[in-house]
Amino acid sequence: MTDPDVRASIMRATYEALCEHGYTELTAQDIADRTDKSKSLLFYHYDSKEDLLADFVEFLLERFDDRVEETRDLPPVERLATFVDWFLYGPGEDDRQSFHTAILELRTQAPYNERYREKLRKSDDQLRDTLEEILRDGLESGEFREHDPEETAALLIAAFDGARIRQLTIDRDEYLEQVRSATVTWVFDDLLAEDASFPAERHPRTLPEGDEENRLAADFGTRDADAERGEAADEETNADNAGGADTDETNDAEARDGDGLEDDEPGDGDAGDRG
Amino acid sequence: MTDPDVRASIMRATYEALCEHGYTELTAQDIADRTDKSKSLLFYHYDSKEDLLADFVEFLLERFDDRVEETRDLPPVERLATFVDWFLYGPGEDDRQSFHTAILELRTQAPYNERYREKLRKSDDQLRDTLEEILRDGLESGEFREHDPEETAALLIAAFDGARIRQLTIDRDEYLEQVRSATVTWVFDDLLAEDASFPAERHPRTLPEGDEENRLAADFGTRDADAERGEAADEETNADNAGGADTDETNDAEARDGDGLEDDEPGDGDAGDRG
DNA sequence: CCGCCCTGACTAACTAGTCAGTTAGTGACC
DNA sequence: GGTCACTAACTGACTAGTTAGTCAGGGCGG
Structure with a gap:
């Protein structure tokens, strides 16, 4: 190529x-x-279809890198909120939905396919590093209370990923809102120092215009x-x-x-x- | 049949x-x-392969029902601990792993297959009902602090499911332990009243005999x-x-x-x- | 005229599902 | 107790459809 x-x-x-x-x-x-x-x-x-798909995953990673970079200047709390919104968007954005459904299928082939697994691991590294960085930044700046960033990052990623997967696979949209809400209650409210409270969703469920939901589709x-x-x-x-x-x-x-x-x-x- | x-x-x-x-x-x-x-x-x-697989999922549900029933007499905290262990077992139990890997593949076909989706939804209902029942029982008995059982159940299921999925797909065993630990820290320790502390894992990572890990295989x-x-x-x-x-x-x-x-x-x- | 980009036509492999027919069991009637 | 009718369980061989990957060659820019 x-x-x-x-x-x-x-x-x-x-x-x-x-x-x-x-x-x-x-x-x-x-x-x-x-x-x-x-x-x-x-x-x-x-050389093969698998080859092509592996390159596609690679391609996705490059994009994700760029997106993370864009948020680097935000303060920890804002960044964390952005992070949450990346995962718990929608529902109702059909292109994103069907794309993630497909990617989920691909992910489940990883146990049988070293190439995929390797790429996905790299992606997992990026994701966790980013989130841990956010949490550590918040600790340093005193915005977040004492906690274990590694474990917390694992919990947040697993919870958001799990919520999304259940929403996609059984079509239970309520997981998104409930997990978001429970995470704020059990984690974020404790994470933040006394007075502060965790900011609300950026792109609320009812989109103002047909604007945001067309991003993906428009880009492509x-x-x-x-x-x-x-x-x-x-x-x-x-x-x-x-x-x-x-x-x-x-x-x-x-x-x-x-x-x-x-x-x-x-x-x-x-x-x-x-x- | x-x-x-x-x-x-x-x-x-x-x-x-x-x-x-x-x-x-x-x-x-x-x-x-x-x-x-x-x-x-x-x-x-x-009538078809799909038909057979749908019946297989049904069959699984019957089994799961039985297992839930067995725990009905336990006190809430114990039941909750058992519940956690159901999800965050292993790693190192190969048959369970490969079985769950396969079931995960099946789950990702649900968006394209109403039959599967329907069965899996039923399973989701069972699971959530069970967990909510545990949480409500704990509230009533005063063992658990005030909280929203519905949201909490969603969070726990999503987090455990997500952890398992990431463990299976990228072969990152650490998710299991980290999510367990983070859940205890952020959720269970707060959930329990002052003095109590959440019980440790039942079947510790290092299995005493080759006993527990053979259950599944042995049964079949x-x-x-x-x-x-x-x-x-x-x-x-x-x-x-x-x-x-x-x-x-x-x-x-x-x-x-x-x-x-x-x-x-x-x-x-x-x-x-x-x- | 070389080498790169590109193609249509082909094949080899695989698999869900079908079908014509066999076998074993059960009961009924003589 | 024999045999006939009927049926449910079961099978080997087959088909039709699909798709990843190949290959011999075409065109074209430098």
Whole structure:
């Protein structure tokens, strides 16, 4: 993979395909269909589908890094609140939902796939380091009471991840609000010194405009592409650009500055290859 | 499915096959191979593979119900401690691990599969009801301080589920201990009235004998079957009883009283069918 | 004319589900 | 006690559909 534009275009196509089909039903053809190139080209650039998906996870990590960087200047309490909101957004943002559903499927393959596992571990490191950094900063500045940042970080990540997973898988939206509320009660209110109280959600459940919920889609041009594509799609066995996703110039520009892919909360993995 | 013995035998085979292959790589043949019957019979008893798996989840729920019932007499604090241990067992119990890994894969299919989603929701109800009951009992008896049992239950389930998932997927065992410890610090220590302190883990990380970790396997005869089976297995395309799992009399007896399948912490689901 | 990007057509492997037919059991009737 | 009718349980062989990955070659810029 030499050309970064080609990569960006494949990554975008992969993102869209994942949203529409989920991970297990994702085929190489699905990805190619969202490109103006053929399926064969995917195997020209990548040795296997797994290879491609692993690169996609890598791509996600780069994005996540950038997002974390943006918050570095905020005071600990604000940063912590932002962190919470990354996880406990929505519900009601369909593209994000279906994307995270797909990523969750991918995560559950990690125990059987060392490549995925490795990437997801890296992601877990990033996430935990970030959160621990926030907590330590708060300790140093005296905004937070004495506590064990490592354990607390583990608890928060596990709780938020668990809430999201249950919301996605059993469609129980109440987990998001309840876990947020319980976390504030049991953890944040104690964490903060006497007078302070933990700030409320940034993007409240009722979004002011259709603004925030379009970020992801907009960054990747998903919505537009969907609209344009409409029917047309495919007639039998042609993998050509019927579903062409974008005009070529906007392609790399968009992909480069839009930040897409909210949180990616990596999973983890274990075990060896299957029998 | 009229004959309960046949069902039990299929359930056992499904359990074993799931442990060995995981959910996504599970084939009808894999299940049949762990039976002394043919693959065709599975489709005689069930309309589809999905049908069979849905029944398997149902089967799991029945088991879980029984387990919950067993703890009903314990005082709230004890029950709560037992509950924690159900989730945060191990690591190091390989059969449980691989089983839960497989079930996690199944859970992530729930967003695309109404049948699974429905069953998993039922399981979620059971779990939450149980935990809320424990918390309310503790409130009534004065053992627990004032709090919101619903929110607290959501937090605990999400945190434990999240910890387990991260342990399974990225193979980060530390989540189990850290989340347990953080939960005791932030939640249980506050929950309990002044003097009391939350009891330690029942089956400590270093198991006294090889006793507890064999429960699951023993109940289903996994270990023995594995050992007996050894090589032999299959030569080309015969689905006969080369891997016969048990002598026929022991079959139903075992399946009937052994309780197998520890916790099953159901996930949830959403969305519609795939495109 | 070389080498890179790219493609359509193909295949090899796999697997859910079907189907025509066999076997074993049960009861009824002589 | 024999045999006939009927049925539920069961099977091996087969099919239809799917999809990752290959390959021989086309075009084109330098």
